[in-house]
Amino acid sequence: xxxxxxxxxxxxxxxxxxxxxxxxxxxxxxxxxxxxxxxxxxxxxxxxxxxxxxxxxxxxxxxxxxxxxxxxxxxxxxxxxxxxxxxxxxxxxxxxxxxxxxxxxxxxxxxxxxxxxxxxxxxxxxxxxxxxxxxxxxxxxxxxxxxxxxxxxxxxxxxxxxxxxxxxxxxxxxxxxxxxxxxxxxxxxxxxxxxxxxxxxxxxxxxxxxxxxxxxxxxxxxxxxxxxxxxxxxxxxxxxxxxxxxxxxxxxxxxxxxxxxxxxxxxxxxxxxxxxxxxxxxxxxxxxxxxxxxxxxxxxxxxxxxxxxxxxxxxxxxxxxxxxxxxxxxxxxxxxxxxxxxxxxxxxxxxxxxxxxxxxxxxxxxxxxxxxxxxxxxxxxxxxxxxxxxxxxxxxxxxxxxxxxxxxxxxxxxxxxxxxxxxxxxxxxxxxxxxxxxxxxxxxxxxxxxxxxxxxxxxxxxxxxxxxxxxxxxxxxxxxxxxxxxxxxxxxxx
Amino acid sequence: xxxxxxxxxxxxxxxxxxxxxxxxxxxxxxxxxxxxxxxxxxxxxxxxxxxxxxxxxxxxxxxxxxxxxxxxxxxxxxxxxxxxxxxxxxxxxxxxxxxxxxxxxxxxxxxxxxxxxxxxxxxxxxxxxxxxxxxxxxxxxxxxxxxxxxxxxxxxxxxxxxxxxxxxxxxxxxxxxxxxxxxxxxxxxxxxxxxxxxxxxxxxxxxxxxxxxxxxxxxxxxxxxxxxxxxxxxxxxxxxxxxxxxxxxxxxxxxxxxxxxxxxxxxxxxxxxxxxxxxxxxxxxxxxxxxxxxxxxxxxxxxxxxxxxxxxxxxxxxxxxxxxxxxxxxxxxxxxxxxxxxxxxxxxxxxxxxxxxxxxxxxxxxxxxxxxxxxxxxxxxxxxxxxxxxxxxxxxxxxxxxxxxxxxxxxxxxxxxxxxxxxxxxxxxxxxxxxxxxxxxxxxxxxxxxxxxxxxxxxxxxxxxxxxxxxxxxx
Numbered sequence: 001x002x003x004x005x006x007x008x009x010x011x012x013x014x015x016x017x018x019x020x021x022x023x024x025x026x027x028x029x030x031x032x033x034x035x036x037x038x039x040x041x042x043x044x045x046x047x048x049x050x051x052x053x054x055x056x057x058x059x060x061x062x063x064x065x066x067x068x069x070x071x072x073x074x075x076x077x078x079x080x081x082x083x084x085x086x087x088x089x090x091x092x093x094x095x096x097x098x099x100x101x102x103x104x105x106x107x108x109x110x111x112x113x114x115x116x117x118x119x120x121x122x123x124x125x126x127x128x129x130x131x132x133x134x135x136x137x138x139x140x141x142x143x144x145x146x147x148x149x150x151x152x153x154x155x156x157x158x159x160x161x162x163x164x165x166x167x168x169x170x171x172x173x174x175x176x177x178x179x180x181x182x183x184x185x186x187x188x189x190x191x192x193x194x195x196x197x198x199x200x201x202x203x204x205x206x207x208x209x210x211x212x213x214x215x216x217x218x219x220x221x222x223x224x225x226x227x228x229x230x231x232x233x234x235x236x237x238x239x240x241x242x243x244x245x246x247x248x249x250x251x252x253x254x255x256x257x258x259x260x261x262x263x264x265x266x267x268x269x270x271x272x273x274x275x276x277x278x279x280x281x282x283x284x285x286x287x288x289x290x291x292x293x294x295x296x297x298x299x300x301x302x303x304x305x306x307x308x309x310x311x312x313x314x315x316x317x318x319x320x321x322x323x324x325x326x327x328x329x330x331x332x333x334x335x336x337x338x339x340x341x342x343x344x345x346x347x348x349x350x351x352x353x354x355x356x357x358x359x360x361x362x363x364x365x366x367x368x369x370x371x372x373x374x375x376x377x378x379x380x381x382x383x384x385x386x387x388x389x390x391x392x393x394x395x396x397x398x399x400x401x402x403x404x405x406x407x408x409x410x411x412x413x414x415x416x417x418x419x420x421x422x423x424x425x426x427x428x429x430x431x432x433x434x435x436x437x438x439x440x441x442x443x444x445x446x447x448x449x450x451x452x453x454x455x456x457x458x459x460x461x462x463x464x465x466x467x468x469x470x471x472x473x474x475x476x477x478x479x480x481x482x483x484x485x486x487x488x489x490x491x492x493x494x
Numbered sequence: 495x496x497x498x499x500x501x502x503x504x505x506x507x508x509x510x511x512x513x514x515x516x517x518x519x520x521x522x523x524x525x526x527x528x529x530x531x532x533x534x535x536x537x538x539x540x541x542x543x544x545x546x547x548x549x550x551x552x553x554x555x556x557x558x559x560x561x562x563x564x565x566x567x568x569x570x571x572x573x574x575x576x577x578x579x580x581x582x583x584x585x586x587x588x589x590x591x592x593x594x595x596x597x598x599x600x601x602x603x604x605x606x607x608x609x610x611x612x613x614x615x616x617x618x619x620x621x622x623x624x625x626x627x628x629x630x631x632x633x634x635x636x637x638x639x640x641x642x643x644x645x646x647x648x649x650x651x652x653x654x655x656x657x658x659x660x661x662x663x664x665x666x667x668x669x670x671x672x673x674x675x676x677x678x679x680x681x682x683x684x685x686x687x688x689x690x691x692x693x694x695x696x697x698x699x700x701x702x703x704x705x706x707x708x709x710x711x712x713x714x715x716x717x718x719x720x721x722x723x724x725x726x727x728x729x730x731x732x733x734x735x736x737x738x739x740x741x742x743x744x745x746x747x748x749x750x751x752x753x754x755x756x757x758x759x760x761x762x763x764x765x766x767x768x769x770x771x772x773x774x775x776x777x778x779x780x781x782x783x784x785x786x787x788x789x790x791x792x793x794x795x796x797x798x799x800x801x802x803x804x805x806x807x808x809x810x811x812x813x814x815x816x817x818x819x820x821x822x823x824x825x826x827x828x829x830x831x832x833x834x835x836x837x838x839x840x841x842x843x844x845x846x847x848x849x850x851x852x853x854x855x856x857x858x859x860x861x862x863x864x865x866x867x868x869x870x871x872x873x874x875x876x877x878x879x880x881x882x883x884x885x886x887x888x889x890x891x892x893x894x895x896x897x898x899x900x901x902x903x904x905x906x907x908x909x910x911x912x913x914x915x916x917x918x919x920x921x922x923x924x925x926x927x928x929x930x931x932x933x934x935x936x937x938x939x940x941x942x943x944x945x946x947x948x949x950x951x952x953x954x955x956x957x958x959x960x961x962x963x964x965x966x967x968x969x
Contacts, residue, residue: 045555046887047530084522141814145804147522150873152880156804172883174530181522200817207773208820208841213669284519315770316668348589348601357654364658387661389969418606425608425627428556432888 023431024455027441028274032282034290035262039441039451040277041269043434047173049270050155050434052166053183054442056265057258059236060162060297060373066250068202068238071160073251075198077167078144078158081189084182085143089191092138095131096193100248102128103196107245132197139193144182151175155435160236162373164446170435173271177280184284187259195248203244206237214316214487222321222485223372225310226379230301232372260291265445267438297376301325310485320392320486321383322399324476329374330448335460336472337370337380342419343411343469344368344402345382349418351405352382356398362390366399375447379483380476392486406473410466423458430454532883534909537721537893540732544715544739549896550731551723553889557628559724560890561635563642564901565620567712570687570753570832578692579700582655583708584615587622590651593640597651600637609634611641617688618831619901620712628725632734639738643713647705659697660967667963670775670942671841673767677961678777681765681938682835686756694967715739717748721897723889756781756833760936766952767942767961774847774943778854779837780936784829785904791915792927797826798874799866799924800858801838805873807857808838818842818850824858826931830902836931844947851939851955861928865921879913 030038059070082089106124109116140146148156148169158167169179210216220235227233238246268277304325327333344351345368352366363384370378386395430436444453520526537549569580588611591597604611609626611634622642626634667673676691683689722731758781783793801808801824812822824838838858842850886892899908945952952958 043555045553045889046535046883047532048883048887136815141810142805146873149803149805150876150880151527152877152883154881154884170884172530172532172880174527177520177527178522178525181520181525184519185522194814197815197817201813201820204773204818204842205820207771207843208671212769212771212773212775212841213671215669314668317665347605349605361654361657364661385661385665387657388664414606418608421606422608425558428558428627429625432556432558434887 022455023427024452026431027451028278030278032261032286034286034288035260036281036285036288037265037445038278038281039265039267039445040272040274041267041437041441042272042274043269043431043437044271047271048170048434049173049176049268049272050168050170050438051176051179051183052168052267052435052438052442054164054166054265054267054446055259056164056263056294056446057254058161058163058165058373059234059238060231060376061258061294062231062234062254065245066254067234067242068236069246069250069254070165071236071238072199072202072243072246073192073254074158074160074165074167075202076192076195076248076251077186077190077255078142079191079193079198080140080143081185081191083189084147084185085140085191085193087138087140089138092135092193095135095138096191096248099128099131099135099196102131104247104249107247110244128196132194135193144186147178147182151178153178162232162236163375164443166439166442168435168438170270176268176272176277180280180284184288187261187264187285188288190255192248192251192255195251199243199246202237203240206240206243209237210235211240214312214314215319217314218310218312218319218321218485218487221312222310222323222483223379225308225485226323226325226483227301229299230376231297231299232301232376232378257292258294261285261288262290263294265442267441267445269434269438269441301377304481304483307479308483310483311488312485313488313490315490316487317388317489318386318392318487319383320386320395320399320484321381322396322485323379323381323483324478324481325377326370326380326476328377330453333472333476335457336464336468338457338461339411339416339419339464339469340406340472341368341370341380342422343406343415346419346422351402352384352399355402356384356395360398361387362395362398363387373447392488396484396486403473403477407470407477411469412466416464416466420458420462423461427454427458534886535889535892537723537896539896542715542720542732542739543736543741545742546715546718546720546739547897547900548720548722548735549893550728551889551893552726552728553723554725557725559624559626559628559631559722559726561624561638562721562890562894562897563622563638564719564721564894564897565615565622565642565713566717566750566901567615567620568618568831569615570617571708571712571751572687572690572696573704575696576700576704577690577696578659579696579704579708580615580620581692582652582659582697582700583705584613584620586647586652586655586705587613587645587709587713588641589655590648591646592637593644594646595637595640597648604634604637607634609637611638613641631726635734635738642718643715645709647702647709649702652702652705656697656700659692660694663692663694663697664965664967667767667965670767670769670771670773673769673961673963674775674777674839674940674942677765677767677940677942678779678837678938679835681763681940682760682779682781682837683756684760686832687753688756688832694965712750714745714748715743716745719897719901721890721893723893753832758833760938762936762956763938764952764956764958765938765940765961766945766958767940767963768944769942769963770944771844772944772947773841773843774941774948775841776847776851776854776939776941777837777839778851778934778937778939779824779835780933780938782826782829782834782836783931784833785902789923789927789930790828792919792923793826793828793931794878794916795871795874795919796861796866796924796927796931797824798877799870800824800861800928803874803877807860808840808854811857812840812842812850812853816853818846818853822850822854844944845949847941847943847948848950848954851941855934855937858932859934862925862932865925868921871919871921871924875916875919878916882913 028040156169224233356363366384441451445451537551607630613622624638819840822840827834
């Protein structure tokens with residue numbers, strides 16, 4: 001037995017030494033009857049596995065009175081189920097009902113603002129606190145975390161974006177069934193206990209991530225000003241008054257509307273046996289009923305018809321961000337933007353770095369990227385940190401000059417080849433970690449419709465011509481399509 | 495071998511038709527698992543002809559090779575009045591050209607190959623790294639070795655690096671979290687090189703010759719450990735490495751300046767910086783322990799229970815129960831060459847600042863009063879033991895880990911015994927470690943926010959030193 005195993009290993013080494021397997025060869029797809037999509041990759045580098053579940057619902061899908069709910073719900077889904085996270089759900093449940101009633105009364109009273117009854121507010125707040133304290137006697141704090149953790153689970157987390165919501169964990173490979181058991185339970189029996197204290201946590205998250213950080217505050221204001229109609233402009237975390245109006249009832253509705261197996265994409269990457277893993281997932285998730293198919297966002301951003309300028313006065317040195325509306329991911333022009341992004345902003349040979357950081361030394365760094373999502377038309381963005389004594393205006397003029405150059409001078413073959421070489425390397429590199437690969441598989445499957453975007457992107461980019469780049473630059477880098485945001489230092493020079 | 499057979503049986507069972515018994519779904523609370531014996535992958539240690547140790551681990555899953563060079567150097571060696579020198583050496587080694595290759599040509603050549611060579615110097619270690627597709631290895635290795643040993647320190651690139659650091663200094667008070675992080679470090683290590691940060695004066699004073707001298711003093715083949723992983727042929731690689739780094743040379747013995755250990759005792763102080771924001775950044779702490787202290791394993795367990803996990807005492811009370819913060823926790827940064835530190839941190843709305851601080855101090859002090867519960871102890875030990883394998887999930891992390899252990903002088907069997915040492919920690923050990931290494935009465939406490947909106951005066955927390963955030967940096 002031992003000799004056979006060794007012989008097999010030697011064979012594998014020599015084969016893989018000649019030719020590393022491509023992603024196309026490694027990914028196994030499986031769609032369950034209820035619509036849940038599985039993407040599996042065997043990697044036997046270490047006895048570990050990463051499991052990511054992506055739901056095709058993000059803050060872009062929120063209605064105006066729900067802003068912030070996708071993210072708050074993500075927090076709430078760590079709180080347990082009817083059996084996990086509780087000592088006695090039957091006794092806990094009536095208290096949860098009372099908490100929700102009181103919470104809603106408090107929100108209604110607070111919504112009266114100046115006309116709110118102070119005594120009533122105080123009474124309701126005290127009642128809510130007392131009920132929460134009573135209910136907490138039944139709570140087993142963060143039991144999901146505890147269960148994963150004592151079994152060696154790491155990186156147990158979740159994140160919400162405009163486009164989607166993802167739940168992730170890495171486990172020792174022999175413990176994948178724990179993931180199936182917990183996640184299947186969470187999807188079917190979640191209980192959103194401790195709602196109002198968690199809502200306070202999210203308010204602190206908002207203060208930390210946006211209110212008290214000037215760069216993020218500019219970013220949030222800039223995005224909101226870039227989209228008048230499309231919900232991409234709304235901050236995922238919600239404005240403070242949005243969060244104040246969220247209730248457990250709204251979170252539950254959102255959960256039941258969107259968290260169905262047909263809206264879920266699962267990637268499991270690591271030291272697994274593919275066939276056994278499919279059976280495992282079928283066993284735990286196969287009986288779930290599919291939910292409604294998600295309707296796409298119907299709002300369309302009207303064509304911008306003039307420059308928008310957004311100023312933030314803050315206790316901070318100046319920064320600048322510039323955006324242009326562009327089409328969604330995996331459209332013909334988007335591949336051209338990929339090339340433009342790399343030519344202008346990727347690495348030390350990029351045009352912005354060479355011109356603005358090294359040659360003219362106007363800025364200490366310049367970044368190029370797209371945001372705030374990619375399922376729907378988004379923005380091409382340039383951000384820069386001006387270097388004193390140079391001003392925001394000088395940096396802005398320099399960015400615009402480089403964008404103009406793209407319209408008039410064709411890029412060189414060498415520039416294009418460098419991009420393809422970089423992508424060849426990235427294709428190899430991103431197969432190197434379980435978590436990274438699971439992230440990319442779920443992300444691209446969700447936003448482009450197929451994870452194969454990862455294997456096809458280089459071929460599409462190879463077809464982009466210098467003339468395409470000139471055309472796209474001329475079409476999109478216009479004054480009318482531009483928004484500029486900047487920080488002015490409080491009390492600083494004009 | 496028996497483990498292997500068991501695992502095979504499990505896999506085979508998975509392939510069989512679904513039976514009634516298999517359909518039963520496990521309860522997450524008492525689920526059982528097939529066994530998994532885990533052994534830390536070994537890296538080979540080889541000595542190059544020049545006397546440089548190399549850790550090797552071949553893995554051909556991806557057509558990529560990674561190298562890290564660990565160099566015994568650090569910002570702690572910045573001369574008086576030249577804080578920022580080591581950091582600038584670390585950055586300009588790469589950005590300023592090397593081996594006669596100009597900065598522009600190096601950037602162009604590396605990026606055309608999609609190869610990467612980067613360099614940096616931290617407080618007690620310098621790192622130069624290489625990542626490349628296998629097919630471009632030889633050329634990238636040449637550039638890597640030039641950056642490591644023969645940087646040209648272009649005068650123009652030094653000026654750019656200097657201006658960039660000055661711009662960084664100009665912006666150092668923009669984000670309240672950055673202010674608090676810097677100030678707690680300065681307070682804990684006051685009087686020691688670890689507590690010194692670059693200033694406009696020190697960065698402005700640095701001369702090119704000082705960069706050359708600093709580099710020459712530390713970056714020599716007898717002061718470097720290499721870690722190599724990925725898709726290489728062992729014999730070819732060793733030949734190339736020996737050709738690159740050459741034979742042993744007779745040179746004057748390496749003499750590193752002596753840096754004393756920081757003081758372990760500090761006195762309590764409240765450091766306040768005013769920022770007009772709606773949330774206060776809070777950091778509190780003091781010196782901690784080093785890897786050679788016998789309580790190391792008890793402190794690892796203590797750390798998890800107190801503030802190192804989502805179910806830690808600090809997170810459960812401040813975040814989950816009270817909703818006072820999104821981020822709250824504490825951490826013993828284990829000292830490798832120098833005594834480490836303990837820092838507890840949170841951010842809370844201005845109106846709950848003092849409340850949060852008092853709760854946190856009380857929770858930390860609680861660790862020194864009573865033993866932790868059995869369930870806390872078990873949860874911490876199980877997590878640390880069972881998640882251990884994630885430190886070795888890819889070949890690059892395995893070889894770098896081994897090289898780091900040698901660099902810092904860990905016992906040869908440190909990793910092999912780590913899980914057993916954690917499993918042996920008792921509640922009494924944790925209590926003893928807490929009493930020895932946690933001193934809430936001696937906390938340096940940094941608060942950045944708007945005291946006018948606090949729930950109680952800052953002075954109620956102790957004697958206050960207010961920081962002036964105004965910077966004197968000319969335009």
